[in-house]
Every structure is written in C-alpha cells, then in structure tokens.
Amino acid sequence: MSRSFPLSDAADLPRWRRPMTLLFVMAALMPVAFSTWSALLNNFVIEVADFDGQDIGILHFVREIPGFLAIGVIAIIIFIREQVVGIVSLILLGVATALTGFFPSLGGILTLTMLSSIGFHYYETVNQSLQLQWLPKDRAPQILGRLLAMGSAATAVAYVLIVMTWRTYDLSYSTVYMVAGGVTAAGGLFCLIAYPVFESPHPQVKKMVLKRRYWLYYALQFMAGARRQIFMVFAGFMMVEKFGYEVHQLTLLFLINLAANMVLAPVFGHVVARFGERRTLMFEYTGLIGVFLAYGGVYYFGWGVLVAAGLYVVDHIFFALALALKTYFQKISDPQDIAPTAAVAFTINHIAAVGLPPVLGFMWMISPVSVFVTAAVMAGVSLVLAVLIPRHPEKGNETVLSKYISAPAG
Template sequence: MTMTRNLCDSGSVSPPPATAGTRPAPRLSPLVLLSLGALAWRFGFGVYRAIYNNFLVEVHGIRPEQLGLIESIREVPGLLVVFLVALVAGLAPSLVTGAACLLLAAGLLLYPFAGGFGHLVAITLLFSTGFHMLFPPQNSLVLHHAGEGKKGQWLGRIEGVGSAAALGAMAMTALLVSRLGFRGLFFLGAAVALGGAVAFFLTPGPDRLMVRSRGLGLRREYFSYYVMTLVQGARRHFFLVFALYNLVEVHEVPTATVATLLTVSGVALVATRPLLGRLADRFGETRVLAWCFGLVAAVFTGYAFVRDVRLIYLLFFLDSVLTFELVIVLYAYRIARGEGVAAALAGGSTVGHITGVIVPFVGGLIWKFAGPSATFLFGTAVCLFGLFHAVRVGRRQALEAPARPSPSSPA
C-alpha cells in the first residue's frame, strides 16, 4: 500500500507552544496506540471464538446446514476485502481501522439480542466485515510509523500482543463463563473491542489509505501454490466449523472445556509454528506439507469414527497445532521470488476465501443428509488430495532441480 504524507506534514498549523509553568499533555506514541488497539480487538475476538459454537447450539439450537450457511456468509467479506478496502481508499487509515473495530464491537454487542437464524446471519455479516477490514489499514499504519529496518519487528510485536490477548480472553472465558454467561461475556468482549476502536481513532497517520488495484492477481505459474492454498483453506474450515461443532453438538462439551482446549492448543502453537518452519527449511516445503496433510487426514478419519470424548480432545489438539499456512507461504516464496511474492500471496488469499464460502455450506448439507462421519470423511478425502498434490509437486521439483540454477548462481 502506498502512503501519503501525514497531515502534520502537509501544511497544517502547528499547535501553540506550551506557556511557562504548564506541562504539555502526555501523548502515547502511535505504535503504543496501535498495540493497544490490537490487544483490545483480539481480546474481543478471543471471547467470540471461545463461546460462539456453544452459544449457537445451546441458545439457538442451530442445525448443521444452518451453521454451514452462517459460516459461508461469514467468509464473504474476506472474499471481497480487496474491493471493500478500495471503496474506502480515500479515507484516513486510522479512521478505517477504527470504524472496522466498531463494526466488530457492534457484532459482539448484538449477538445476545439475536432472535433467530436471520438475526444471526445479519450480525455475523456485520462482525465479519469489521474483522476482515481491520487487517489492511492496521498493517499500513504499523508500516507507516515503524522506522526503517524495524517494520517486520513491529508487525511481529503487534501480532504477538494480539495473540496473547486472544489466549488470555479464552482462558478468562473458561474461568468466568459460569458466572457471566454468554450475554455477559459478549458484552465484555464488545466493551474491550470498543476501547480498541478509540485507540485506533486516536492514532495519527496519513490522510488517505492508498491502494494499488491489480485485480485478483492470479497467475498460471503459481497454480501449484493456489491448489495448496485451496486445500489448506478447506482443511481450515473443516476444523473451525465442524470440529468445534462436533465437540459441542455431538459430544456435548461445555463452553469452559472448549475454551480450555482452545487456550492450551493456542499456547502449543507458539512452539509448533517455528518447528514446522525449521522442518520446511531442512526437508523442503512439499515434503512437510505432505506430512501435514496426511496427519490431518488421519485426524479427520478419527473424528468420523471415534466416540470416546477423551480421544476426541486429543484429536482436536492435534488438529489445532497442525496449522501450516507458514509452510505454504515459504513455498510461495520459493516459486515467486522478488516482487512476485506479493502477487502470489494476494491471489492465494482470494483462493483461500473461496473455499471458506463453499466448504461450510457443502459440509453442512452433507452433515444434515449423511451425518457427521460423512462430513469428516469428505474432509479426509480433501486432505488426501492435498497430500498427493504435495508429493507430485515435490517429485517434479526434484526432477527440475539439476537443470535449474540456484538463486545465488551467477547469470
């Protein structure tokens, strides 16, 4: 994203100097404000993640096909985020980020008042629009304020702050759900997220959010990467939608236990993500992807046939920590060096959200007419396809490697 100059640099009148005997009001730095904003909205999202499925089942009795439709609609803003951001490109990124955070907070606030399926769809669409609109302007503000050589460091710091806030929210939910109930927790998440919106509104920055429109950025030479992203997107939504629904609807796992499982697996992810990256560096991305797709296929098969809830907890934990988007990003970097990486990743994001719209809807219908085992076996088949694709691409790379010069070789 291209940034214009800050309003303070574009001829605006400077405030008068402080008179003798007075102190200027202390101001938080922009990066501190952005950190507070990220902490607040990720806390609200953590509360949502911990209670959402139990809320749908226990309060509204949502059926699987209804859940699939809600989740498909939830992913539509993610599919259209490029166009949504383009619509607000003339506004200040701090304004866009604050408004997106307000939408997210409004969704959390309204969930307890939902009167039925139609209300849930509308509120989820509102919440999801805010969620998906947050990332582009928030990241552009971080990049704008971070000094040269520290941009990646600050992106990582703020992501770390947000992840810690989400984990804290889920742990808190496990402790307080019996006292506050769904309504109280939604209100708490909304109040904290509202504080994040205030922090974003107070963050200075450019007067316009500039976006380079290049369409969807799909290219034929990145086809193998798009296929992997497509399969990973499908696998992700089998987990987010149906693995959680399986815990709540089929095995009647209470909210506190779900929140505890999410917290424990989230902490474990801190270790497994770097581990997968190191394995990819050592053995190659396609080999690690084949292992991951194979393991997830086994987990989904377990969901289909295991009835012991303790084993279901173990499967859910394994499913949670097998988050390997990082390995797919590394593969994209391998095949699309230089400026092509951004185009490949942008196209991959679009492709991933396509499965986000399709998989929940189709999986919900399969659950309704054939049962949960059929839904998870469908997921197994998708992951096995991913495994065979990764093996095929790896073999092709091995055949092409001797004839292809390394990036460090002289031209």
C-alpha cells in the same frame, strides 16, 4: 489519525509507535473479539437459538461471504490507506461482536455475523499484506511465529476469564460478547489515533492481480479454505452435539490449544526458516490427513471424548504451520503485488468456504463420518500440491515445474 510516516524512518519513533509494535498490538486485539465469539458460538446457537446442523451450515455460509468478497479491498485502498482500512475493520469486528448477544434469533445472529465477518476478513486481508510488506524476508518466519503467539496469548487471557467467571458469576452471553467486543473496538480506536500511517517502500498496485506464475499459491489457498471449514464449523460443533460440552468446558479446550500455540508458534517460525516451506507444509498436510480420518473414527468406532479432545488440539496445532504459505508467497512475489494478491488470495480461499458449509451441513445430518473423510481427501490434495513447492522458492522458481515450463513473468 497521525500524518503519513516513511517506513524507512520508523526507527526514529518511540518503540511503542513503530510499525512492528502496531502489528503486535493488532495481533492481540483481533482474537479477543473473534475468539470469544467462536468459543461461545456453538453453545449460544444451540442453547439460545436452537440451531441444528443445517442452521450452523447456513450461519457459516453467511460468515464466509465477506471473505469471498475480500477482493473488494483493492477498490477501497484506492481511496483509503491499507493501514486505516485494517484498523477500521478491527473496530467493526469489535462493535458487531459486542452486539451479538442482544439478538438471539436466526435473523439477528446472521446479520451480526455478516457485519463482524466483514470486519474480520477485511482486517485479515490487509493485515497479511502489511505483514509481508513490513517484515524483512530473512526474519519473516520467526516474526510471524511470534505474532501468532501474541494472538494466542491474548486469546488465552480472554478464555481464562471465561472459564473462571462463566459459572461463578452466572454470566450471560450478551455480557461476555459486549465486554470482548468492546475491548477490541476500543483498542482499534486507540490504534487509529496513536499511530502514524506508515508508507511502504514499494507502492502497491491498486488493481486485481492474477499472475500465471502464482498458480500454485492460488491452488494451495483454495484447498486451505475448503479444508479449514471442517475444523471451524464441525470439529467444535461435534464436541457440543455429540459429547455435550458446556461453555466453560469447550473454552478450556480452546485454552489448551492456545497454550500449545504460545509455546510452539515461535518454534514453528524457526522450523520454517530451517526446513523450508515445502517440508513444513508437507508435514502439516500429512498430519491433517491422519487427524481427519481419526475424527471419523470417533464417530464410526465410538472412541471417547478424550480422544476427540486430543484430536482437536492436534488439529489446531497443525493449522499453525500454515504461516509457511505466507512466507512462500513473500519469496516468489513482486513487492508491489502483495496487497492486491492478498485480496485475490482471500477471495480464492473463500470460494469453497462459501459453498461448502451448507453442503457439509446436509452431509452431517446424514453421516458425520463422511464429512471428515471428505476433509482427509482435501488434505491429501494439498499434500500433492505442496510437493510442487521448490526447496528454495523465489521469483522465477515458483514451483518445481518452473524450469520445465516457460511462462511469461507476469
């Protein structure tokens, strides 16, 4: 990898070698492997490995363990620069995804899921930290929206190729996984060689940071991790188990999600900048309550596949508004706290994520409706927490209660 380079001098580099460009390149590379893995997963494990609801719960339990251990990034960045850790993690994600189709057994799938998850979660932890360090606060919401749109566009290309070629060329799972993972791994290797290591103007604290004044951010992260499992694990599983979606059909549904994100994600960035994190997150959580209750209605009242598919798309769109949580933390944090707090937040986010999938998998076997009602309750708790975000969050004004509670700055 090239020598270290001060972030303040990055404007002197060719545009393609600047830190902003690197963020966009990584934003495009990661979803190629991860989204392809996700798109094929439900059909792969049901058709090839004969998974049931409990097996899929165990799989996602294993997948979330590295997220729970994301705090380990703090120890790694003592010896290795954050940027290097992020790119190497991206390569690991690609390699593990490429090998997934060659091990169609419970043990093989769980092992490669663990490896790819280490790559994904450590990449995401570091990437979030780099975004908040490198992006100016006044433009962060808009740029985060564009980064989200870039990831959606890259995933859309992968999904279009799957839809167009899966049945036409009778592709195998191993072929698609190998190509998608290979693209991500090769792109990560390019980033490792082509870009200098950018030095942040604010050296990061290389120890665990837990501050009382960040408590609301921690609470929102915890609830986000718990709520996310319903969408990640069971919404897609429902489309395959209940409605018999095939790979190309489920991928087409994902593609609709991506098209919506490509159009709306930049708009969401402007929405956060215009209306603030408080109103944006309240709107998201209110919408998710309705979506999750409607998912339950699909099972209880027998609503059709079109209603379920529509809910899936709306669900995905609402989750894109979560970029407001990133900018909320950027506004209230000390600049040197970003890297360690990103790691701590990822761990907090995954506390419930590790424990919930097996429990929800068992609930799913008894009553799928109860899973979605539980998710609606979780979204309701998040809504209550979002009400506590100030209109103009900043250091010293982290919650609407800050002016009533005298707490130490650290």
